[in-house]
Amino acid sequence: MNSLFISFPGDLHGHLEDLLLIFYKNGLPSSDKPYVFNGDFVDRGKNSLEILLILFGFLLVYPNDVHLNRGNHEDHIVNLRYGFTKEVLGKYRVHGKKILKLLQMIFSWLPLATVIDNKVLIVHGGISDTTDLDKIACVDRQKYASALRPPKMKVHGCMTKMNENREREACGQVEGRRRVCSLTYQSSAPDHRQDLPRRSLNNTPVCSKLDLSVDEKLNRRCRLSGFDQARCELKKSDSYLESKTTETDLDEWKQIVDMLWSDPMPQNGCIPNEVRGGGCYWGPDVTEEVLRRNNLQLLIRSHECKQDGYEFCHNRRVITIFSASNYYEVGSNRGAFIRMGPDLVPHFIQYQASTTCRELTLRQSVGWTERSALKALREQLFVHRSDLISAFQEFDPNNKGMISVTHWASTTERVLNLGLPWRVLRPQLVSSTQHGMMDYQQWIKELSITEPKLEISDNSILDTMYKNHSNLETIFRIIDTDHSGLISFKEFHQTWELLRSHLKTEISAKAIADLAQSIDFNKDGSIDINEFLEAFRLVDISAHN
Incomplete structure (x- = not known):
């Protein structure tokens, strides 16, 4: 092509x-x-x-x-x-x-x-x-x-x-x-x-x-x-x-x-x-x-x-x-x-590259392959959630919803039979543990969440932009006034001030700032085209759930 x-x-x-x-x-x-x-x-x-x-x-x-x-x-x-x-x-x-x-x-x-x-x-x-x-x-x-x-x-x-x-x-x-x-x-x-x-x-x-x-x-x-x-x-x-x-x-x-x-x-x-x-x-x-x-x-x-x-x-x-x-x-x-x-x-x-950016980059570089693999793995775990819950309950006789990390790892391998080092993967798959114990019921609920959630105080902004989802790259270039390939927070704010005036819609400055920071996934102080498109893909997922 x-x-x-x-x-x-x-x-x-x-x-x-x-x-x-x-x-x-x-x-x-x-x-x-x-x-x-x-x-x-x-x-x-x-x-x-x-x-x-x-x-x-x-x-x-x-x-x-x-x-x-x-x-x-x-x-x-x-x-x-x-x-x-x-x-x-x-x-x-x-x-x-x-x-x-x-x-x-x-x-x-x-x-x-x-x-x-x-x-x-x-x-x-x-x-x-x-x-x-x-x-x-x-x-x-x-x-x-x-x-x-x-x-x-x-x-x-x-x-x-x-x-x-x-x-x-x-x-x-x-x-x-x-x-x-x-x-x-x-x-x-x-x-x-x-x-x-x-x-x-x-x-x-x-x-x-x-x-x-x-x-x-x-x-x-x-x-x-x-x-x-x-x-x-x-x-x-x-x-x-x-x-x-x-x-x-x-x-x-x-x-x-x-x-x-x-x-x-x-x-x-x-x-x-x-x-x-x-x-x-x-x-x-x-x-x-x-x-x-x-x-x-x-x-x-x-x-x-x-x-x-x-x-x-x-x-x-x-x-x-x-x-x-x-x-x-x-x-x-x-x-x-x-x-x-x-x-x-x-x-x-x-x-x-900054100290923070370097850490993110190293994680997410292994990330482009690793993140796809983890996403597929979470999907497999979610598909087998009923079998996993039944197997976990064997180690939870009092039905408290808690099992040890060791039992979680051995049971997950027994159910999925993938030959994976589950204890090594635990930090990427389990959000929190306490004293070697984990809440397996909460973990099962979290399995369906495979992407980061946007925390935006005013969804009306995204709704307005999502109506133009087929032209997102054009919108990105319009906001990127200095054609640097990145949208600075200042450019983002200026564009939305103009849009607010044109649409005669009340959108607070704080909402605009919160939106910009939410889209800046790697926290480097600017928004690139991948982050911009990813934000609207997540909105699309939320709209269909």
């Missing part, structure tokens, strides 16, 4: 709580909810490895719906300096070096860019005045384990025009499906589902002329970035550095460095990025030219922390998206990700 939204998170940098918060707000990756993660999964944060395991797991389960672009930190030399190498060796003391070697190979195979519907380019760093997407699409990227050193010496032939055309025709040209093309990503057999297509370009090198300044320029950039010592250490063990690289290798290497390390600037032109020591600063004129030449309309990149989690530049043709909140310190910045539908209009969802 062509109506699917695609989501684009930016840098995560080991901030597991931000990834889990994205999943909580937006849903887990699936065939109905595709994601393009735009690099820099690792370094700086303490949970880089956990993020990789989660993303790789989803990539294996949904290879056509989860895309992982490479960032400048998906580089084993950079990892030596910024923490990921130390994290892996600390967590895997026996096999850490083998894991790092495997990850080095995986990083080198990650796509350098992704294209949506042939109109939106997603790349981690950026572009330059020499960016050539055809060359990027043909790079033999396994040679470039690090963008901070020359590739291995190999002899490569040029791809013929006939083979190039054949490969381009094989890149998922399936009519009626949206195109998500990972440049330099070699896909497996094409997926013929009619939901979201994936096409990939071949990875064969393209010959080019030698630019004599490239080697010196990149060596200088490496020195400026502080990795010259690491490169010298690698020279001791890697004999290929003693050989000269080919003309094609140098040109490809420069293309890769520019895409991974570059930043936009407000002035026209393209100059070396002296601050980072790699890539370039490129101006709006370069953006216009590269987008025009490739018939694109928008460039999405990451690579830079932004206070609001995102930022437009270059006449709104370039978006920077950054997903690691509290990057420098707690409160320093919000994180954000992009949702984009078939109209290719970006919608921004912002968030900021």
